[in-house]
Amino acid sequence: xxxxxxxxxxxxxxxxxxxxxxxxxxxxxxxxxxxxxxxxxxxxxxxxxxxxxxxxxxxxxxxxxxxxxxxxxxxx
Numbered sequence: 001x002x003x004x005x006x007x008x009x010x011x012x013x014x015x016x017x018x019x020x021x022x023x024x025x026x027x028x029x030x031x032x033x034x035x036x037x038x039x040x041x042x043x044x045x046x047x048x049x050x051x052x053x054x055x056x057x058x059x060x061x062x063x064x065x066x067x068x069x070x071x072x073x074x075x076x
Contacts, residue, residue, distance in 0.1 A: 012050040019046020 023042020028035035 008051060011053055012047045015046040015050030015053070016043045017046070019043050019049070022046075 019042035020039045021042070023045070024035050024039035026042075027038020
């Protein structure tokens with residue numbers, strides 16, 4: 001099982017890379033300078049999304065595990 005810090009870091013990195021690629025491509029349609037700026041803004045937005053997504057996923061897993069424990073107690 002991965003730690004929550006590692007999971008969050010990997011999610012941020014993955015989403016930042018995707019955001020930078022999309023931002024750079026969209027900015028590249030306009031100009032070279034805009035491609036650089038678009039990549040930077042896309043990476044920032046992607047990292048923010050990656051941070052929130054990992055946190056939400058880990059919280060969902062905790063609630064799911066807690067619910068499974070309650071179901072097992074009821075079945076006994």
